[in-house]
Amino acid sequence: MHITKFLPSVLFMAGFAGQPLWAATDMDMTATSDNSNMQMQHEHGGQIYAANSLENKWVVDRHGVGSWQSELESWIGSDDNKLFIKADGKQAESEQLDASVMALYSRNISTFWDAQTGLRYRQNNNLLADKHAVDAVVGIHGLAPYFFETQAYLYVGEHQHVSMSLEAKRDLLWTQKLISEPFVKATVLLRDDSKAAQKTGLSHAEVGVQTRYEINKTVMPFFEVAYESDLGQKATALQEVTPNEYGLVYALGVLLKF
Template sequence: MRIIKSFTLSAVTLALGSMTSTLWAMGEHTDAHMSSHQMRDMSDMQNLAKDVVTDSAQINHAEHAEHAVELPIASTEIYAHTADHRIEHGGQIYQSTEIDSRWLSNSDGEGFLKSELESRIGTDENKLFLKLHADKAESAKADYAAQAMYSRMISDFWDVQAGVRYRYDQKHSSDKSRYDAALGLHGLAPYFFETDAYLFVGQDNQVSFSLETERDILLTQKLITQPYLNMNVVFSDDSRYAQKTGLNDVWLGVETRYEISKKIMPFVDIAYHYEKGDKQTAWQTKTDSEADWWYGAGVRMKF
């Protein structure tokens, strides 16, 4: 009986030892298996992170390379856009010409023909102005004047101009041709008055100032009335055919035109004219001041 108990105890002990060894081996195997999986997962995560970093670097490099290639194109496009913008806002060269011719007569039946031409060419900032005037009283010889002016924009509404004026008067027996230096302003005065103001300085101490200003008042889209003022002030004149100093000549009138088109515009005109006269010199006699009302019609053409 004692032998049987001893044998049974030994068998139980061996069985427990075997189970313990088996469980320990299984635990070791499980830990090793889990460690292997963890190591593999960590390695996979590291490889994935490396791939992400590599892909990001490749993308950044590609983007930088793309930008490096497109930069000259972008610069060219910006330059082209700037050039187009410059052309649209002041860089374009344009030309326009206006011809004005009118016949006026006074209460005494005397007639007077006035013709003017103004042409300009250039950009908004730099222009060349050419102005021609021809005045001919009935039964008298004509006198002419021409101005060539360089015009430079100094603000949104004003140009400063400088140039030369040439005058030719057939009524004079000598000194028919005269030259004057000219400096002036051309632009839009407050309340939309188109204004030309010039200072002239010539030989024989001839210094004068001229002002031309006008304003359009729309009665309809095609019928327009235009009050205007043209005046000439003489500061000094020691020439053979000198004019009296002071306010020498004034035209104050109202012109009403009908615009058949923007190129052809007939009009009627009524004006008050004052002229101070000439000084007494060795080559001419003194003349008195004259003032009268003048009425007439004409046509203006633009192209």
């Protein structure tokens, strides 16, 4: 009896307040929607990640000439969108620095592949002319069948430069810490009208294997052996043609991941 008398009073007070007891406020609905969106982003790759790798090695070529070479790859972003910075440099004995830097936007287009586009700046202080250039870059980066990590790029830039590059590699585990990585690298020069141009065709190719020992997930010393081929430079107004060169190269270095 008491409950029956009390219920109308409660309903009247709720109606006087302007909303029924069971109705959620706009603020509550917005908060619920925001939480749902955040949870959905978290479940579907909306988190921001970052990774860096730095490879330093001392390389001895087929003539017994040594050079210091470094490669840096750094990226930040989500599963769908990333920003990549890729840089490499080489300085042989008694020569100046040869380096390039790429800034790429990377967009996931399928389960194992990203499409990438951006710019590359290259510098070779050992050339007689056209030591600096900027290229537009477009390419793909991902995992090919049989777990080959693959990256392929097309470059179009100054001095009518058009070239393509391909790199593929795969890890083979001997133990949990001792790992061999066969790799292939190739650069095809389609056109170059610079005053210090290389020969067109397969201008550079490298096939080899790198064996590293993972002290931990950050420090990994390695030994590398590869067969390398270079077409050499073509004749221009400022330089003479050079012969094709090929042979074995050896390297000792360390890979850092952080």
